[in-house]
Structure formats: C-alpha cells, structure tokens
Amino acid sequence: MSDTPYDEHFVSWFRAVTPYINAFRGKTFVIAFGGKAVESEFAKTLAYDVNLLVSLGIRLVLVHGARPQIEEELREKSLESIYHRGYRVTDAEALDCVLDAVGSVYLEIEAMLSQGLPNTPMANSRIRVIGGNFITGQPIGVLDGIDMQYAGKVRKVDAEGINAQLGLGNIVLLNCEGPSPTGEIFNLQMEEAAEAVAVAIKADKLVYLTDSQGVTDKAGELIDAMTSDEVAELLSGGEWLSPDIRRYLPCSVRATRTGVGRVHLISYEQDGALLRELFTHDGVGTVVTRESLENIREAKPDDIAALIALIEPMEEEGILVHRPRELLEREIEHFSIMLHDGIIVGCAALYRHSDEEAELACLAVSHEHREWGYGEQLMKRIERRARKLGIKRLCVLTTRTEHWFVERGFKLGTVDDLPAQKRDMYNYQRRSKVLFKTL
Template structure:
C-alpha cells in the first residue's frame, strides 16, 4: 500500500510529530520565499460572509500578510443586497450575471457594502485570536480606487446604475500596499461626476489584478468544482481549455461567470487565477502552499514542464536522489558526477519547483540506452509523474535512434514490468555497460523495445 494511503497513526510519537512538522516546513519554505512581496488579489462573494466563513478566512489572510504577501481584497454582497430588498418589500432579487440596478437596488447595494466592509475591518482588528498575533496591527485601507462607467443600454434594456470598471487607480493601490496595508474594495464604483454604480465582484477583482500585474487572482466561490474526465478536481487548466469549457457549456452558470473572468485575467497578464471552494477550511493556504492545491488554477500554459536539466538544477537533483542513494535504491553519484552528466538529465518542474528527474545514457553502437536515476519527490508519488518522466525519456531515446531502453533496479521491478519492460540479463546489456556492471548490487535488468 502507498504510504500516503495508510490511515494516520491515532497517537503519533512526539518524534514523529516533530519530523512531520520539519518536513512540512521545508516543503512550504520555497513558496514562502517565492511569494514574499508579491501581490495577491483575493475576491469572494457575499455568500462566504453569509455562510459564517469570514473570520476563518481573515485569519488565513492575516498569515499571508505576515509572510510578506501584499493583499488586495474584493468582496461581493449579492445575498446581502437581496436581503435588504426583501426587508424593504421590493419584489426583486439579484441573480448571477448582468442585471439592471434601479435607484432602490443601488441604495440597498450601498448599505450591504458598508456593512460587509465594517465586518471585514473588525475581523482584521482582532488579528489571530489566542496567538502572539492577537490584536496585531493590520491596517486595512478602503477608498475610491475604482472609476466606473455605466453599462448603458443593451438590446433595448437600460441597465441604469449597473456599471463596469473603467479605470483602477493602480498608483494609489501600490502606495497603500507598499506601506504594508491590506486594501479592501467593495463592488461599487464612481464616475468622475460622483455617480455611483453597482459592479460585480468578479469584474472588480479581475480589473484590479490586471492593473497591478498581480501574481495571483484568487476567487473564493461556492460554485461546484471543475472536474476532469475521471471525476477528480481539475487542478490546472490552460486558458484555452477554460474557454472551451465555457463555450461548450460544460460548466454550470455560476462557475462559467467566475471562470470567464479568471481566463480574462490570465490573458491580460495575471500570472495565475484560481477558483477555490470557500467552504474548505484553509482553502487559500492549501491552494497557495501545496503542489496541486485544492481548486482549479487557470494559467496561460500548463505549469508542469518536462525539460532538459541545466547546471542550475544540480542542487535540486541531488536533493531528490540522495535519500534513495542512502537506502541503496540508487547508485551513489557525487555532485561532480551530476555536474559532468547534467545534459543527460531531464527534470519535472511545477511552478518553479523541481520534483522529479531521470537520466538517459546512450550506447549508439547497440542502439540501446539506459534510463537511470528515475526519481519523484515522495509527496507527488502515485500521481502519474513517474509515467510522465518515463514517456519523456522514451521520446528522447527514440529521437536519438535508440530501439531498446533498459533499466537496472533492485527494488522497483514490478513498476517497470507493468510498463512494458521484460526481464533480461547482464549479457543483454551493451558491452561497455557489462564491463562496468556492479555485481555487488546484483541489480535486475529490464529491457523495453521502443
């Protein structure tokens, strides 16, 4: 059984807890380093507030701020506006998508936005309860950072006080963020003449992320997760694939609205846009600091990359293979050996983090090649990454005119057998490899015809 699939120890020893903490801290440290000083725009609807999830979210955002991430928050208020309309006896309710806002609905939107803004500011004022950050001074700045324009008349319908973002005061926002403040934006905008307009949270979040060239635009949503063909959460979508899902009607209306804005943000220069379920405790932290995250990330092109290794990757390769060298799974290689053979290695990289590697040693005279040092970070084993590396190495071998690929292994025979390798013998190896075969390891030989 895969170790990750085993049930947790109900009473782990202190040493186990310490080891887990150290491992976790080492895994998240590269992300903390990479995101320090970067801008995240976090946008969420009034549904999150209505569900009572605001305080938990604020605690997680406070942590991000403490780690040096510059935050812009954009909130929605649709259910709160609808409640104000209901209390005033106005027979109208806002749904998702573009709708007309009359004068009465605009007043309700103002009231709802003001109430939510105060709730958010109050939540940040308490810091992290029962921690040394309790009552920490986190400044929250709101203001007229958004200039809006009316939607106007579409297909004969006057949308009155429904607006769109015309301009974002990026200079003022950057000034506030540079002072260590969190900026908070409501779904309202004002024209140069002082007229107010009701905006969508998605429009504001997208416009701000684009204007600030944000590292991430994170939508916290109550919409159903986007799933792949196997029914699992589709954790990464290229922008073109996201657009195809929308045009083909493969996602529900609520998801389509958010996904459309995520795609637009990425098209206009935002590095990553995320759709994260707000009902998952710690969803933002899991999305930001784990390899696959818990929601769907939209990027211009997929972030997983199989590429030739460079001299700058030597340290990462050593970090991957050294534990397997220590336990005898792999042959020991020193830094000098890796540096000398680095052009023979390929690496798997995700969002700047190398998590897998393999090397190809060719024997052209026999049209054979060895795949060596196939390694995947334990955190990502069982997710198909080893298969991707194998296919990549096979492709490299075919391109070099190789007809047979072999591996030497002491512990993973079944993995290779399942992937088309047949057991061979030392006599089947290229003559040069036979001469250097380490008989003390007694490695099994497996060969695959390409």
Template sequence: MTSMDVSQSTTLQYVHWFRHSAPYINAHRGKTFVIMFDGEAVLHANFQHIIHDIALLHSLGIRLILVYGARPQINQNLKASGLTTPFHHHRRVTTRESLSAVMNASGSIRLQIEALLSMGLANSPMYGARIDVVSGNLVTAKPYGIRDGVDFQLSGEVRSIDTDAIQRHLLSQNIILLGPTGYSTTGEVFNLLAEEVATKTAISLKADKLIFLGRSAGLIDEHGQLIREVLPHQLEEHLLQYQDANPDIFLHLHGAKTASLQGVHRVHLISYATDGAMLEELFTRDGSGTMITDAHYEEVRTANIQDVGGLINLLRPLEEEGILVYRSRERLENEIEQFAVIERDGTILACAALYPIPTAEGELRSAEIACVAVHPSYRKSNRGSQILHYLEEKAKALGIEQLFILTTRTAHWFIEQGFASASVDDLPNARQALYNYQRNSLVCIKTL
C-alpha cells in the same frame, strides 16, 4: 498506540508539512495576490477562518488586495424595502431606487471585514497582528449602458483601476479592500460585478495570482473528480457547462479566462467552505482546488523550420505597416535558429531574433535583438517581456556584453525593459555600416 505516540505522530506531520511549505513561503513573499470572495462567503461560518488565513498571508510578506461581493446582502436589503431588480446575463439591473440597498450592503460588509482584520485577542490567530486596511475611490466606473435593449441604469463596468495608489498602499504593507461599487468622474456611484473588479485589478496590477473563493472546491470532471489544473484554452467547454447551471462559477471562470489571456499566470478556484483550503492550495504541491495556468504549454523555445509559416503569419501585418523590416521566407528559413518563439496549439504568439554583431578589436561583444512581435490578441500580456528575457539569457551564455535594438515605434517599451536611448555612433562599426538612414530607426542599448 498510546496518546503520547499519537501526539508525537501529529507533531511529526506538522513538522513535515512546515518544512515542505518553506519553498512556497519563499516563492510567495513580496508577490501580489488578488483574492475575491462573494457575499455568500461572508455569511458562511468558515469566513472567520478565511480572515485568519488572510492575516497569515499578510504576515508572510504577501501583498493582498481583497475584493468582496454582496449579492445575497443586496437581495436581503431589497426584500426589506419591497423592491425587486431583474438580472440579465448574470448582471443586476440597478435602478436608482435600489441603489441605496447596494450601497448599504457594500458598506456593511466593508465594516465587517475591517473589524475582523482588526481583531487582536490573546489566544487567537490574530494575536499580535497589526493590519492596516485601506479602501476608497480606487475603482473608476462607467455605465454599462443599454445591452440587448435592456437599460442597466446604475449598473456599471470597470473603467480604470488606480494602480499607482494601490501600489503605494501595498508598499506601506496595507491590505487593500475593494467592493462591488465604483465611482464615475461625475460623482455617480455604480453597482459593479465583484468578479469583474477582481479580474481588472489583477490585470492592471500584473498580479502574480488571482484567487476566486467560491462554493465548490473547483472544477469537477465527468467522474466527479476534482480537476487540479486547467489550461486557459480548455475553459471554454466549462464556461458553456456552467453558463446557465451555476452563474457564480461561470463568472469566476469568465474572470479566470480573461485574466489568463492578459498576463495573470496563475488563477485559482478554491472553496470558501473548507477550512484551510487557501493555505493548502498555496503551500502544498497538490493544492485543494483548481489552478488555471499556461506554464506547461507556453514555453519560450528556439524556433525550428516548422515554425516558418507561423512566423510569416505573425510578421507580415507588421511588415506591411512598416513597423518591421520585410523578411522573405528564404531568409526566415536561413535564419530560423536565430529566432525564439512562444507557440500555443500550433499558433506562434510571439517571436524575436538574436543576431550577433561582428566586432572589431577593442569593441564590446555585441548582438542585436530584432523582429520582436506579439500576436494582436496577446499584446496586453507579458509575452514580449518573456521572450526578450529568454534572448537576454541566451546572449549572456554566448558571452555577449551588450545588446542593441533598432526601432521606429516601440522605443518606450524597450526602455521599460531596461534599455537606454543611444545613437547610431554607439553601434559597432559593422552594424553602423548597415544602418538604414531612410528608416531613421531609434537605437537603444542594454549592458548585460
């Protein structure tokens, strides 16, 4: 094969890859990604390539929040000062004497990242890139306190994320940079787990992806092969495997599990040591690491008779609180086809029902959405929105023109989903006749 043939083959491979990456480019544009990398990644020779890839993602219209760790840099600062700090359950006990080492390491890395993102040399991947990086007091912290008899002193945990400020900066096409520190309402500085900062930020922002860049490419099976996709409920066995053997992977997995259970649909574990690993993971079908996703085993579907027992378990506590109207087993069996459910491993996590309303001549075709319920452990996820959207699409397919809901406690949530406040008089005549004035439910309406 001649050099010209080799060159042509390489060009064709590039064209083939670029064409096949187009759907992923379109899918990711405008989405929010939280990318976490630790202090070892910052020290690695490949880190400059990671910065170039981050700049590329930014240029493709992806909204980025970067979260960095600083453990090796903190350790180096402590050693230089002749100080040591113990760890308990993978969390550093931060004494007041050691806090300056934490702050110096965090500040130094922040400046380094900002400098790298400011590069614009000709003949470099950053040429022509104008990137504004924003950091600041965006993470509020609180003391981690005393755990197992250990006083963690100035080690803290995330109290809240200033999502409003972050969203404003993202809309202005800025990259957000967060470190392993947070600030209390009393003005104290706390040393935080960067993994926790990334996880809480992704959850608070309802991020589309949370990406952990670690030493390994992802999870490895017993045959030494990369596990490309994992379901959230399968992470427990891996957490036990890595708890003592590899604290870094353990913290990533713990963050991945927490984020997955609270509404972040895609969490990725990728190697920081492999050039282009992040691009390969995001823009190719097979990827380069491990993805944690619930997409394949949590789908909204129409309920069937086998779901009645699970529906009863989900609905009874809400009925006993007076939030929902009581439905007998017989009624649930008769109306089962009206229900949609999200089910995981035999447990109903969410449900809702669509009831067409008989309408008279001159009235819009209407339906009522009722019995919206989400399992208590998953109420901070978006499963309620997911099942509501499913029923709205079903209603459109049936030619329904407007939806009603009647609620005593969750009107604000429905308004957030696009419903508007209405009155009993707005209900179709057939539904007005059945309105329970003793419950005095609020009425909301949505035009399809």
C-alpha cells in the same frame, strides 16, 4: 529541558512549506469573494489565514461582493431583483440597497481583520486595512433595449495608489462599488472588479473563493489545472458548473491572457482552503494559467527540421543525447514544443515505460529564451500529459541540471530505481543523475 513531545509531522510540514514562503514573499495576490463567503461558517478563519499571508510578506488586495446581502435589502423593501446578461438592473431604489448592503459587509470584513484577541491566530497582529476610491466605474448603458441604469463596469483602476498602499504593508480592501467622475456610483460585478484590479497591478495570483471546490468535469471530478484555452472550450458547454464558477471562469481567462500569473478557484466552504491551495503541491482547487495553443503545442512532422536546429547545439555540448533525424521522425508524437513568434524555442518529450511510470526527456530551451520560464512551462505540459495517461511517477536523467529539477519537486534516485526498460538502456558512460517526481 522541555517535556513537550517531538512532533515529527509538524516539523516536516513546516519544512515542506518553506519553499512556498520564500517564493511568495513580496508577491502580490488579489483575493476575491462574494457575500456568501462572508456569511459562511469559515469567514473568521479566512480572516486568520489572510493575516498569516500578510505576516509572510505577501501583498494582498481583497475584493468583496455582497449579492445575498443586497437581495435581503431588496426583499425588506419589497423590491424585485432583476438581472439581464448576468448583471443586476440597478435603478435608484436598488442602488440604495446596494450601498447599504455593501457598506455593511465592508465594515464586517474590516472588523474581522481587526481582531487581536490573545490565544487566537490574530494575536499580536498589526494589520492596517485601507479602502478608498481606487476603482472608477462607468455605466453599462443600454443592453438589448434594457437600460441598466446604475449597473456599471470598471472604467479605470488606480494601480499606482494601490501599489503605494501595498508597499506600506497595508491590506487594500475594495468593494463592488465604482464612483464615476460625474459623482455617480455604479454597481459593479465583484468578479469583474477583481479581474480589473489584478490586471492593473500585475498581480502574481488572483484567487476566487467560490461555491464549488473548483472546476469539475461532467462526472463531478475536480480538474486541478486548466489552460485559458481549455477553460474557453469548457465554457461553450459546461452546464453542470456552479453559478459562481460560470461567472468567474470568463474573468479567469481574460486575466491570465492579460498578464496575471495564475488564477485559483477554491471553495469558501472548506476551512483552510486558501492555505492548502497556496502552500501544498497538489492544492485543493483549480488553477488556470495562460499557456495557449499559440505558444505551446504537440509537435508535428513538419517541426522536425526546426527541432533538430534547436537541439543540435546541446547535443554537441553533451547536454543532450544525440537523436538522429530518423529517430525523431519515428518519435515526434512524444514531443511538445514551445513557440515564440512562430519559432520553436523549446521542446520536451514524454516516454512511457510502464502503466504508471514515464520519462521526461529532451527538455531543451534555446539560449536566448532561458530566462522566460519556458523550461518550467514545458515541464508542466509534460506532467499534465502524463497525468492524463494515468502516470503516477515521472523520471528524468540529466548531467547538467540536477538542481533545476530538484527545485521543481524532483528527488534524487538511483539507476536501480528506474523502470526495467529504461534501466536496461542506461548509459553508464554519461553517468546521468536519476531523479523522480510523484504526480
């Protein structure tokens, strides 16, 4: 019998991350980071965390930059760093510095991922790191009369080749160099290369390690989640944002709008930030998702007829409580709606019952669109609306979908746990299950 004391916190933590482990197995993540992250004090532990992700069955592509290392190479050769529109003007001498710096950083990362010392998280690991000419570059050309020379953009990504390596369990490690069909090499922006790779291989997540905890508001408070539309609006100003964030956000918008599931922005200066972002409910950075005003928005009085057509069949089945048209007209501002090709295919409502408690109600998606994830998007929309109002706890009453809500973080409660206003209105004939979620 072991004398080791029972660690209740360890056991509960391990159980809490299990749903994430199950959800992420077999998924594809692209993790992008600049040269500063490689120089940070947590570079070695980042390698440990990457090893852990691979051990959990996650398919990983790493894309690295080398900006500070290139700057150092230029200084040593007494060459000036020249930028235009955020791109480095790269002549032949600067390109030599780029190649030396990028090659050195690549080997450093490869060495960190090859560790296997006993008594470290890398013990017994068998990570294979694969590089190659998976990215083809092309010249930017002349911008505003300035010849950018060997500064380039991504022309093509060999998605088939990358996926083949991922299928073998290998990590694909890519840098910010892009050879061209003519045999020239172009200096790419790391963030754009990572975006192009993530889109090409249809990555589930793109993670940028940045010089900031994530996207912050003017007061310096972290914004935990944003839509691509909200990011685009922020970029019209946002002068307080860090240099990394300003470079990465446009890529985040484009990536989410062209098929990447989520883009995460986290700090490389916070030990374990990658794991905490991926395996905890609240995360530690900012996540950007596609949801746009073209697909989901708040309901308007003109939507009432279509809303009735959507929910009437579910009311007749007893799934939803009947809502007369007069009631919908009075409460239309509580509803958010999901549209597909301009047609309302889903809805959800938020009712506030106290300063810190509210109800998610009337969550409904048309039968033809229930496999598209619209229900979860609507739920998250309501959660964001609730957070902005300062709501701390969300309740939901359901007769048919208890497990669906439990799988998304809600916990079973009782009628007595409801806010007084809602408890007094509870319909004991329907015997709805009562669930809660802490925001």
